[in-house]
Amino acid sequence: MPFDPPPNVSRKPQSLSNANSIADLLVKDSDSLADAVAKLDATCAPLLLVVDVDGKLAGRIGIAEIEAAMARGTGLELRVGAAMIADAGGVPADTDAAQLAKFAGNSARPLALLDGERRPVGLYTQATPRRVPIAEPQLGGNELKYVTECVETNWISSQGTFVRRFEKEFAELLGVPHALAVSNGTVALHLALAAFGIGPGDEVIVPDLTFAATLNAVLYTGATPVLVDVAPDTWNMDPAALSDAITPRTKAIMPVHLYGQPTEMDPILALARKHKLVVIEDAAEAVGAAHKGVQCGAIGDSGTFSFFSNKMITTGEGGMVTFKDDAVAARARMLRDHGMNPNKRYWHEEVGFNYRLTNLQAAIGCAQLEQFQGFRVRKKEIATYYESRFAGISEIETPAILPGFDNSYWVFSIVVDCAGLGLTRDELMAKLAKAGVDTRPLFYCMHEMPPYKAYAGNRAFPVSSRLSENGLSLPSSTSITEGQLAHVADALTNLVRTRRLARAIAA
Ligand SMILES: Cc1ncc(COP(=O)(O)O)c(C=O)c1O
Structure with a gap:
Protein backbone atom coordinates (compact mmCIF):
# COMPACT_ATOMS: atom_id res chain seq x y z
CA MET A 1 0.00 0.00 0.00
CA PRO A 2 2.45 2.68 -1.10
CA PHE A 3 -0.17 5.42 -0.85
CA ASP A 4 -0.90 5.01 2.83
CA PRO A 5 1.40 7.25 4.84
CA PRO A 6 3.15 5.62 7.78
CA PRO A 7 0.76 6.35 10.68
CA ASN A 8 3.39 7.79 13.00
CA VAL A 9 4.37 10.59 10.63
CA SER A 10 0.96 11.37 9.20
CA ARG A 11 0.04 14.99 9.66
CA LYS A 12 -3.43 16.17 8.98
CA PRO A 13 -3.36 18.74 6.22
CA GLN A 14 -4.03 22.10 7.78
CA SER A 15 -6.64 24.75 7.14
CA LEU A 16 -8.07 24.71 3.61
CA SER A 17 -8.37 20.97 3.26
CA ASN A 18 -8.36 19.78 6.80
CA ALA A 19 -11.53 17.75 6.41
CA ASN A 20 -9.53 15.43 4.13
CA SER A 21 -6.81 12.95 4.99
CA ILE A 22 -3.62 12.92 2.95
CA ALA A 23 -4.75 9.70 1.25
CA ASP A 24 -7.83 11.56 -0.07
CA LEU A 25 -5.54 14.07 -1.74
CA LEU A 26 -3.29 11.64 -3.60
CA VAL A 27 -3.79 10.53 -7.17
CA LYS A 28 -1.55 8.17 -9.13
CA ASP A 29 0.15 9.37 -12.28
CA SER A 30 -1.40 6.37 -14.03
CA ASP A 31 -4.95 7.36 -12.98
CA SER A 32 -7.17 9.08 -15.53
CA LEU A 33 -8.13 12.75 -15.50
CA ALA A 34 -11.67 11.55 -14.77
CA ASP A 35 -10.33 9.94 -11.56
CA ALA A 36 -8.70 13.24 -10.64
CA VAL A 37 -11.93 15.16 -11.27
CA ALA A 38 -13.80 12.74 -9.00
CA LYS A 39 -11.22 13.26 -6.24
CA LEU A 40 -11.23 17.04 -6.60
CA ASP A 41 -15.03 16.97 -6.49
CA ALA A 42 -15.12 14.79 -3.38
CA THR A 43 -12.39 16.61 -1.44
CA CYS A 44 -13.00 20.24 -2.59
CA ALA A 45 -9.23 20.56 -2.33
CA PRO A 46 -7.47 23.17 -4.49
CA LEU A 47 -5.08 20.52 -5.82
CA LEU A 48 -4.15 16.85 -5.65
CA LEU A 49 -0.66 15.46 -5.17
CA VAL A 50 0.40 13.06 -7.91
CA VAL A 51 2.50 10.06 -6.92
CA ASP A 52 4.33 7.52 -9.06
CA VAL A 53 4.11 3.76 -8.86
CA ASP A 54 6.34 3.76 -5.74
CA GLY A 55 4.17 6.34 -3.99
CA LYS A 56 6.80 9.07 -4.47
CA LEU A 57 5.76 12.61 -5.20
CA ALA A 58 5.74 13.22 -8.96
CA GLY A 59 3.73 16.41 -9.34
CA ARG A 60 0.44 18.15 -8.67
CA ILE A 61 -2.76 18.61 -10.54
CA GLY A 62 -5.75 20.91 -10.09
CA ILE A 63 -8.76 21.81 -12.16
CA ALA A 64 -6.72 24.32 -14.20
CA GLU A 65 -4.32 21.60 -15.45
CA ILE A 66 -7.22 19.30 -16.33
CA GLU A 67 -8.99 22.08 -18.24
CA ALA A 68 -5.73 22.97 -20.02
CA ALA A 69 -5.27 19.36 -21.14
CA MET A 70 -8.82 19.25 -22.42
CA ALA A 71 -8.34 22.53 -24.24
CA ARG A 72 -5.47 20.81 -26.06
CA GLY A 73 -8.04 18.31 -27.32
CA THR A 74 -7.40 15.42 -24.96
CA GLY A 75 -10.17 13.46 -23.29
CA LEU A 76 -10.75 12.75 -19.62
CA GLU A 77 -9.29 9.27 -20.09
CA LEU A 78 -5.82 10.83 -20.41
CA ARG A 79 -3.29 9.80 -17.72
CA VAL A 80 -2.83 12.27 -14.90
CA GLY A 81 0.92 12.06 -15.44
CA ALA A 82 0.49 13.62 -18.88
CA ALA A 83 -1.40 16.66 -17.58
CA MET A 84 0.15 17.33 -14.15
CA ILE A 85 2.70 19.96 -13.21
CA ALA A 86 5.78 17.83 -12.60
CA ASP A 87 7.46 17.99 -9.15
CA ALA A 88 5.25 19.59 -6.56
CA GLY A 89 8.29 20.86 -4.65
CA GLY A 90 7.61 19.13 -1.36
CA VAL A 91 9.61 19.60 1.83
CA PRO A 92 10.75 17.07 4.45
CA ALA A 93 8.01 16.28 6.94
CA ASP A 94 10.28 17.14 9.86
CA THR A 95 10.85 20.73 8.64
CA ASP A 96 10.21 23.06 11.56
CA ALA A 97 7.24 25.45 11.56
CA ALA A 98 9.32 28.59 10.98
CA GLN A 99 11.00 27.06 7.93
CA LEU A 100 7.65 25.86 6.59
CA ALA A 101 6.19 29.33 6.91
CA LYS A 102 9.24 30.70 5.05
CA PHE A 103 8.91 28.15 2.23
CA ALA A 104 5.21 28.79 1.86
CA GLY A 105 5.76 32.58 1.72
CA ASN A 106 2.52 34.36 0.85
CA SER A 107 1.27 31.53 -1.29
CA ALA A 108 -2.02 29.90 -0.39
CA ARG A 109 -0.85 26.78 -2.27
CA PRO A 110 -0.31 23.85 0.11
CA LEU A 111 3.22 22.41 0.47
CA ALA A 112 3.64 18.63 0.33
CA LEU A 113 5.36 17.18 3.40
CA LEU A 114 7.51 14.19 2.41
CA ASP A 115 9.09 11.26 4.22
CA GLY A 116 12.65 10.14 3.53
CA GLU A 117 11.50 8.31 0.39
CA ARG A 118 9.78 11.44 -1.00
CA ARG A 119 6.36 9.96 -0.26
CA PRO A 120 3.71 12.56 0.74
CA VAL A 121 2.71 12.20 4.37
CA GLY A 122 0.95 15.52 4.91
CA LEU A 123 0.28 18.99 3.62
CA TYR A 124 1.26 22.33 5.04
CA THR A 125 -0.92 25.32 4.27
CA GLN A 126 -0.28 28.88 5.28
CA ALA A 127 -2.42 29.65 8.30
CA THR A 128 -5.54 30.83 6.54
CA PRO A 129 -8.28 30.92 9.18
CA ARG A 130 -10.50 27.94 8.54
CA ARG A 131 -13.62 30.06 8.71
CA VAL A 132 -13.81 33.55 7.29
CA PRO A 133 -16.73 35.30 9.02
CA ILE A 134 -19.63 36.42 6.82
CA ALA A 135 -19.82 39.88 8.43
CA GLU A 136 -18.09 40.71 11.68
CA PRO A 137 -18.03 44.07 13.45
CA GLN A 138 -15.03 46.35 13.23
CA LEU A 139 -14.57 48.26 16.48
CA GLY A 140 -11.21 49.88 15.84
CA GLY A 141 -12.26 53.52 16.20
CA ASN A 142 -13.39 55.55 19.20
CA GLN A 368 -19.12 53.64 14.00
CA LEU A 369 -20.51 56.61 12.07
CA GLU A 370 -17.07 58.22 12.17
CA GLN A 371 -15.76 55.18 10.28
CA PHE A 372 -18.79 54.62 8.11
CA GLN A 373 -17.48 56.05 4.83
CA GLY A 374 -14.47 53.74 5.12
CA PHE A 375 -16.77 50.75 5.70
CA ARG A 376 -18.81 51.72 2.61
CA VAL A 377 -15.71 51.92 0.45
CA ARG A 378 -14.45 48.54 1.70
CA LYS A 379 -17.81 46.84 1.07
CA LYS A 380 -17.71 48.16 -2.50
CA GLU A 381 -14.17 46.93 -2.98
CA ILE A 382 -15.22 43.48 -1.79
CA ALA A 383 -18.18 43.47 -4.18
CA THR A 384 -16.04 44.67 -7.08
CA TYR A 385 -13.53 41.91 -6.41
CA TYR A 386 -16.16 39.16 -6.26
CA GLU A 387 -17.88 40.55 -9.37
CA SER A 388 -14.62 40.48 -11.31
CA ARG A 389 -13.89 36.90 -10.22
CA PHE A 390 -17.37 35.58 -11.12
CA ALA A 391 -17.87 37.67 -14.26
CA GLY A 392 -17.30 34.92 -16.80
CA ILE A 393 -19.00 32.15 -14.87
CA SER A 394 -22.47 31.58 -16.24
CA GLU A 395 -23.54 29.46 -13.26
CA ILE A 396 -23.06 32.37 -10.82
CA GLU A 397 -25.48 35.31 -10.81
CA THR A 398 -24.18 38.36 -8.93
CA PRO A 399 -26.34 41.31 -7.75
CA ALA A 400 -27.54 43.38 -10.71
CA ILE A 401 -25.78 46.69 -11.25
CA LEU A 402 -28.66 48.96 -12.23
CA PRO A 403 -28.46 52.64 -13.24
CA GLY A 404 -29.24 54.87 -10.26
CA PHE A 405 -29.01 51.98 -7.78
CA ASP A 406 -26.23 52.35 -5.23
CA ASN A 407 -25.97 49.03 -3.38
CA SER A 408 -24.55 49.08 0.16
CA TYR A 409 -23.26 45.52 -0.45
CA TRP A 410 -23.92 44.64 3.18
CA VAL A 411 -23.17 40.99 2.45
CA PHE A 412 -22.29 39.97 -1.09
CA SER A 413 -24.89 37.45 -2.15
CA ILE A 414 -25.07 35.29 -5.23
CA VAL A 415 -27.52 32.94 -6.91
CA VAL A 416 -26.03 29.75 -8.29
CA ASP A 417 -27.39 27.46 -11.01
CA CYS A 418 -27.40 24.55 -8.58
CA ALA A 419 -29.46 22.28 -10.85
CA GLY A 420 -26.96 22.86 -13.66
CA LEU A 421 -24.16 21.80 -11.34
CA GLY A 422 -26.10 18.76 -10.15
CA LEU A 423 -26.36 19.63 -6.47
CA THR A 424 -28.60 21.42 -4.03
CA ARG A 425 -27.72 24.79 -2.54
CA ASP A 426 -27.15 23.12 0.82
CA GLU A 427 -24.77 20.58 -0.77
CA LEU A 428 -22.95 23.47 -2.42
CA MET A 429 -22.62 25.20 0.96
CA ALA A 430 -21.35 21.96 2.53
CA LYS A 431 -18.70 21.67 -0.19
CA LEU A 432 -17.63 25.27 0.33
CA ALA A 433 -17.40 24.64 4.08
CA LYS A 434 -15.13 21.69 3.30
CA ALA A 435 -12.95 24.08 1.31
CA GLY A 436 -12.83 26.40 4.34
CA VAL A 437 -15.46 28.92 3.19
CA ASP A 438 -18.32 29.84 5.47
CA THR A 439 -21.51 30.90 3.71
CA ARG A 440 -25.11 31.66 4.65
CA PRO A 441 -28.20 30.65 2.71
CA LEU A 442 -30.38 33.43 1.34
CA PHE A 443 -33.46 33.87 3.53
CA TYR A 444 -36.20 31.28 3.22
CA CYS A 445 -39.37 32.39 1.45
CA MET A 446 -41.85 33.71 3.96
CA HIS A 447 -44.77 31.93 2.26
CA GLU A 448 -43.17 28.56 3.02
CA MET A 449 -42.79 28.93 6.78
CA PRO A 450 -45.55 27.86 9.18
CA PRO A 451 -46.22 31.22 10.89
CA TYR A 452 -46.51 33.10 7.58
CA LYS A 453 -48.08 30.65 5.09
CA ALA A 454 -51.51 32.15 5.61
CA TYR A 455 -50.38 35.49 4.19
CA ALA A 456 -49.58 34.15 0.72
CA GLY A 457 -53.20 34.23 -0.48
CA ASN A 458 -53.37 32.65 -3.90
CA ARG A 459 -50.38 34.59 -5.16
CA ALA A 460 -47.39 32.82 -6.77
CA PHE A 461 -43.76 33.34 -5.75
CA PRO A 462 -41.62 31.85 -8.52
CA VAL A 463 -38.85 34.41 -8.25
CA SER A 464 -38.40 34.42 -4.49
CA SER A 465 -38.53 30.60 -4.52
CA ARG A 466 -35.78 30.40 -7.15
CA LEU A 467 -33.58 32.92 -5.37
CA SER A 468 -34.11 31.38 -1.95
CA GLU A 469 -33.39 27.85 -3.15
CA ASN A 470 -30.23 28.82 -5.02
CA GLY A 471 -28.85 31.82 -3.18
CA LEU A 472 -26.07 32.22 -0.69
CA SER A 473 -24.08 35.00 0.94
CA LEU A 474 -20.29 35.09 0.89
CA PRO A 475 -17.84 36.41 3.50
CA SER A 476 -18.05 40.20 3.31
CA SER A 477 -16.58 41.61 6.52
CA THR A 478 -14.87 44.95 6.08
CA SER A 479 -11.90 43.32 7.86
CA ILE A 480 -11.54 40.52 5.29
CA THR A 481 -8.03 40.31 3.83
CA GLU A 482 -7.19 40.16 0.14
CA GLY A 483 -5.88 36.62 0.70
CA GLN A 484 -9.15 35.53 2.28
CA LEU A 485 -11.15 37.08 -0.55
CA ALA A 486 -9.03 35.24 -3.09
CA HIS A 487 -9.47 32.03 -1.14
CA VAL A 488 -13.27 32.37 -1.18
CA ALA A 489 -13.36 33.15 -4.89
CA ASP A 490 -10.87 30.38 -5.73
CA ALA A 491 -12.85 27.82 -3.76
CA LEU A 492 -16.12 28.73 -5.44
CA THR A 493 -14.75 28.96 -8.96
CA ASN A 494 -12.79 25.70 -8.57
CA LEU A 495 -15.92 24.03 -7.30
CA VAL A 496 -18.03 25.20 -10.26
CA ARG A 497 -15.37 24.16 -12.80
CA THR A 498 -14.92 20.77 -11.15
CA ARG A 499 -18.68 20.17 -11.03
CA ARG A 500 -18.95 20.98 -14.74
CA LEU A 501 -16.49 18.19 -15.56
CA ALA A 502 -17.93 15.81 -12.96
CA ARG A 503 -21.35 16.29 -14.58
CA ALA A 504 -19.92 15.72 -18.05
CA ILE A 505 -18.36 12.46 -16.85
CA ALA A 506 -21.61 11.33 -15.23
CA ALA A 507 -23.64 12.11 -18.37
C1 LIG B 1 -34.32 42.95 6.48
C2 LIG B 1 -34.27 42.98 7.97
N1 LIG B 1 -35.27 43.56 8.65
C3 LIG B 1 -35.26 43.64 9.98
C4 LIG B 1 -34.23 43.13 10.73
C5 LIG B 1 -34.30 43.18 12.22
O1 LIG B 1 -33.25 43.85 12.82
P1 LIG B 1 -32.78 43.47 14.30
O2 LIG B 1 -32.08 42.16 14.24
O3 LIG B 1 -31.88 44.59 14.69
O4 LIG B 1 -34.00 43.41 15.14
C6 LIG B 1 -33.17 42.54 10.08
C7 LIG B 1 -32.05 42.00 10.88
O5 LIG B 1 -31.31 41.17 10.65
C8 LIG B 1 -33.18 42.44 8.67
O6 LIG B 1 -32.19 41.87 8.01
Missing part, protein backbone atom coordinates in the same frame (compact mmCIF):
# COMPACT_ATOMS: atom_id res chain seq x y z
CA GLU A 143 -15.83 52.89 20.49
CA LEU A 144 -13.94 52.11 23.68
CA LYS A 145 -13.14 55.77 24.35
CA TYR A 146 -16.78 56.86 24.03
CA VAL A 147 -18.14 53.92 26.07
CA THR A 148 -15.57 54.71 28.77
CA GLU A 149 -16.79 58.28 28.73
CA CYS A 150 -20.35 57.03 29.41
CA VAL A 151 -19.17 54.97 32.36
CA GLU A 152 -16.96 57.71 33.75
CA THR A 153 -19.71 60.31 33.53
CA ASN A 154 -22.39 57.92 34.83
CA TRP A 155 -24.56 58.41 31.71
CA ILE A 156 -25.37 54.85 30.72
CA SER A 157 -29.16 54.86 30.20
CA SER A 158 -31.01 56.31 27.22
CA GLN A 159 -30.65 59.78 28.75
CA GLY A 160 -27.30 60.86 27.45
CA THR A 161 -25.60 63.06 24.91
CA PHE A 162 -24.43 60.21 22.67
CA VAL A 163 -28.06 59.24 21.94
CA ARG A 164 -28.87 62.75 20.74
CA ARG A 165 -25.61 63.02 18.81
CA PHE A 166 -26.16 59.63 17.15
CA GLU A 167 -29.69 60.59 16.10
CA LYS A 168 -28.57 63.97 14.78
CA GLU A 169 -25.66 62.58 12.78
CA PHE A 170 -27.74 59.72 11.41
CA ALA A 171 -30.50 62.13 10.32
CA GLU A 172 -27.83 64.23 8.56
CA LEU A 173 -26.39 61.15 6.84
CA LEU A 174 -29.83 60.23 5.55
CA GLY A 175 -30.98 63.77 4.82
CA VAL A 176 -34.17 63.42 6.88
CA PRO A 177 -35.63 65.70 9.58
CA HIS A 178 -36.21 63.02 12.25
CA ALA A 179 -34.19 59.97 13.34
CA LEU A 180 -35.10 58.09 16.53
CA ALA A 181 -32.64 55.64 18.03
CA VAL A 182 -34.31 52.41 19.17
CA SER A 183 -33.35 49.06 20.70
CA ASN A 184 -33.15 47.07 17.44
CA GLY A 185 -34.28 46.94 13.82
CA THR A 186 -37.39 44.91 14.62
CA VAL A 187 -38.84 47.42 17.05
CA ALA A 188 -37.89 50.17 14.59
CA LEU A 189 -40.35 48.55 12.18
CA HIS A 190 -42.99 48.10 14.86
CA LEU A 191 -42.63 51.67 16.07
CA ALA A 192 -42.95 53.01 12.53
CA LEU A 193 -46.14 51.01 11.92
CA ALA A 194 -47.57 52.01 15.31
CA ALA A 195 -46.75 55.68 14.76
CA PHE A 196 -48.80 55.64 11.55
CA GLY A 197 -51.66 54.02 13.47
CA ILE A 198 -51.56 50.74 11.58
CA GLY A 199 -53.41 47.98 13.41
CA PRO A 200 -56.11 45.32 13.28
CA GLY A 201 -58.10 45.26 10.05
CA ASP A 202 -55.30 46.90 8.06
CA GLU A 203 -53.15 45.20 5.44
CA VAL A 204 -49.44 45.85 4.89
CA ILE A 205 -47.74 44.63 1.72
CA VAL A 206 -44.34 43.01 2.25
CA PRO A 207 -41.95 41.08 -0.01
CA ASP A 208 -41.84 37.29 0.24
CA LEU A 209 -38.05 37.28 0.38
CA THR A 210 -36.95 39.01 3.56
CA PHE A 211 -35.88 38.40 7.13
CA ALA A 212 -38.84 37.35 9.28
CA ALA A 213 -38.68 40.50 11.43
CA THR A 214 -40.35 42.44 8.60
CA LEU A 215 -43.47 40.30 8.90
CA ASN A 216 -43.29 39.87 12.64
CA ALA A 217 -43.46 43.62 13.14
CA VAL A 218 -46.65 43.81 11.06
CA LEU A 219 -48.15 40.96 13.08
CA TYR A 220 -47.31 42.69 16.39
CA THR A 221 -49.65 45.54 15.38
CA GLY A 222 -52.53 43.17 14.67
CA ALA A 223 -52.47 44.11 10.97
CA THR A 224 -52.26 41.48 8.22
CA PRO A 225 -49.11 41.12 6.13
CA VAL A 226 -49.74 40.54 2.43
CA LEU A 227 -46.86 38.76 0.71
CA VAL A 228 -45.83 39.61 -2.84
CA ASP A 229 -43.13 38.16 -5.07
CA VAL A 230 -39.80 39.86 -5.72
CA ALA A 231 -38.32 41.08 -9.00
CA PRO A 232 -35.68 38.99 -10.78
CA ASP A 233 -33.25 41.90 -11.18
CA THR A 234 -33.32 43.64 -7.79
CA TRP A 235 -34.40 40.54 -5.75
CA ASN A 236 -36.69 43.04 -3.97
CA MET A 237 -40.44 43.73 -3.95
CA ASP A 238 -41.74 43.45 -7.50
CA PRO A 239 -43.77 46.56 -8.35
CA ALA A 240 -45.65 44.53 -10.98
CA ALA A 241 -46.87 42.10 -8.31
CA LEU A 242 -47.68 44.93 -5.94
CA SER A 243 -50.62 46.55 -7.73
CA ASP A 244 -52.61 43.27 -7.73
CA ALA A 245 -52.17 42.95 -3.97
CA ILE A 246 -53.65 46.34 -3.11
CA THR A 247 -57.16 46.14 -1.59
CA PRO A 248 -59.38 48.72 0.16
CA ARG A 249 -57.82 47.51 3.44
CA THR A 250 -54.24 48.20 2.37
CA LYS A 251 -52.64 50.87 4.57
CA ALA A 252 -48.91 50.53 3.99
CA ILE A 253 -46.22 49.13 1.71
CA MET A 254 -43.00 47.92 3.29
CA PRO A 255 -40.26 47.42 0.69
CA VAL A 256 -37.05 45.80 1.98
CA HIS A 257 -33.67 46.77 0.53
CA LEU A 258 -32.36 43.24 0.83
CA TYR A 259 -28.64 42.63 1.27
CA GLY A 260 -28.18 46.35 0.59
CA GLN A 261 -29.62 46.41 -2.95
CA PRO A 262 -32.17 49.23 -3.28
CA THR A 263 -35.74 48.38 -4.23
CA GLU A 264 -37.10 49.93 -7.44
CA MET A 265 -38.96 52.69 -5.58
CA ASP A 266 -40.57 54.89 -8.29
CA PRO A 267 -43.53 52.61 -9.13
CA ILE A 268 -44.02 51.88 -5.42
CA LEU A 269 -44.18 55.59 -4.59
CA ALA A 270 -46.58 56.18 -7.51
CA LEU A 271 -48.93 53.43 -6.31
CA ALA A 272 -48.68 54.71 -2.74
CA ARG A 273 -49.63 58.22 -3.85
CA LYS A 274 -52.52 56.90 -5.94
CA HIS A 275 -53.98 54.76 -3.12
CA LYS A 276 -52.88 57.04 -0.24
CA LEU A 277 -50.66 54.41 1.36
CA VAL A 278 -47.80 54.84 3.79
CA VAL A 279 -44.37 53.65 2.60
CA ILE A 280 -42.07 52.29 5.31
CA GLU A 281 -38.69 51.16 3.99
CA ASP A 282 -37.00 48.29 5.81
CA ALA A 283 -33.43 49.45 5.30
CA ALA A 284 -32.02 47.24 8.09
CA GLU A 285 -29.25 46.07 5.77
CA ALA A 286 -28.91 49.16 3.67
CA VAL A 287 -27.29 52.01 5.63
CA GLY A 288 -25.59 54.06 2.92
CA ALA A 289 -27.41 52.50 -0.03
CA ALA A 290 -29.13 54.98 -2.31
CA HIS A 291 -31.78 54.95 -5.01
CA LYS A 292 -31.52 57.65 -7.66
CA GLY A 293 -29.46 59.86 -5.38
CA VAL A 294 -31.69 59.50 -2.29
CA GLN A 295 -30.53 57.41 0.67
CA CYS A 296 -32.51 54.23 1.28
CA GLY A 297 -34.69 54.88 4.30
CA ALA A 298 -35.20 58.50 3.23
CA ILE A 299 -37.34 57.78 0.17
CA GLY A 300 -40.68 56.79 1.70
CA ASP A 301 -42.50 58.20 4.73
CA SER A 302 -40.31 56.27 7.15
CA GLY A 303 -37.17 54.15 7.08
CA THR A 304 -35.90 51.59 9.57
CA PHE A 305 -32.39 50.33 10.26
CA SER A 306 -30.67 47.61 12.27
CA PHE A 307 -27.36 47.96 14.09
CA PHE A 308 -26.98 44.29 15.01
CA SER A 309 -23.32 43.30 15.19
CA ASN A 310 -23.11 42.10 11.58
CA LYS A 311 -24.76 45.16 10.01
CA MET A 312 -23.23 48.08 8.06
CA ILE A 313 -22.67 49.86 11.37
CA THR A 314 -23.29 48.34 14.76
CA THR A 315 -24.19 49.19 18.33
CA GLY A 316 -24.25 45.52 19.37
CA GLU A 317 -28.02 45.49 19.23
CA GLY A 318 -29.75 48.64 18.11
CA GLY A 319 -31.75 50.37 15.43
CA MET A 320 -33.01 53.66 14.05
CA VAL A 321 -36.29 54.81 12.58
CA THR A 322 -36.60 57.91 10.44
CA PHE A 323 -39.63 60.06 9.68
CA LYS A 324 -40.40 62.99 7.43
CA ASP A 325 -43.59 64.15 9.12
CA ASP A 326 -43.16 66.14 12.36
CA ALA A 327 -46.38 64.93 13.99
CA VAL A 328 -45.75 61.25 13.23
CA ALA A 329 -42.18 61.58 14.54
CA ALA A 330 -43.47 63.19 17.75
CA ARG A 331 -45.96 60.35 18.22
CA ALA A 332 -43.23 57.76 17.63
CA ARG A 333 -41.01 59.52 20.17
CA MET A 334 -43.79 59.31 22.74
CA LEU A 335 -44.60 55.66 21.93
CA ARG A 336 -40.91 54.79 22.23
CA ASP A 337 -40.98 56.17 25.78
CA HIS A 338 -43.93 54.20 27.24
CA GLY A 339 -46.49 56.45 25.54
CA MET A 340 -45.68 59.09 28.17
CA ASN A 341 -46.50 62.74 27.62
CA PRO A 342 -43.07 64.39 27.10
CA ASN A 343 -44.22 67.45 29.06
CA LYS A 344 -45.96 65.64 31.91
CA ARG A 345 -43.93 62.91 33.57
CA TYR A 346 -45.81 59.66 34.33
CA TRP A 347 -48.85 60.82 32.38
CA HIS A 348 -49.46 58.27 29.61
CA GLU A 349 -51.35 59.32 26.49
CA GLU A 350 -51.28 55.84 24.88
CA VAL A 351 -50.15 52.31 25.56
CA GLY A 352 -46.52 52.70 24.53
CA PHE A 353 -43.32 50.70 24.57
CA ASN A 354 -39.83 50.96 25.96
CA TYR A 355 -37.87 50.85 22.69
CA ARG A 356 -35.07 53.22 23.70
CA LEU A 357 -31.38 52.81 22.89
CA THR A 358 -28.88 53.28 25.70
CA ASN A 359 -26.19 55.95 25.76
CA LEU A 360 -23.62 53.12 25.88
CA GLN A 361 -24.92 51.73 22.59
CA ALA A 362 -25.23 55.17 21.01
CA ALA A 363 -21.63 55.86 22.01
CA ILE A 364 -20.58 52.87 19.91
CA GLY A 365 -22.89 54.08 17.15
CA CYS A 366 -21.22 57.52 17.09
CA ALA A 367 -17.80 55.89 16.79
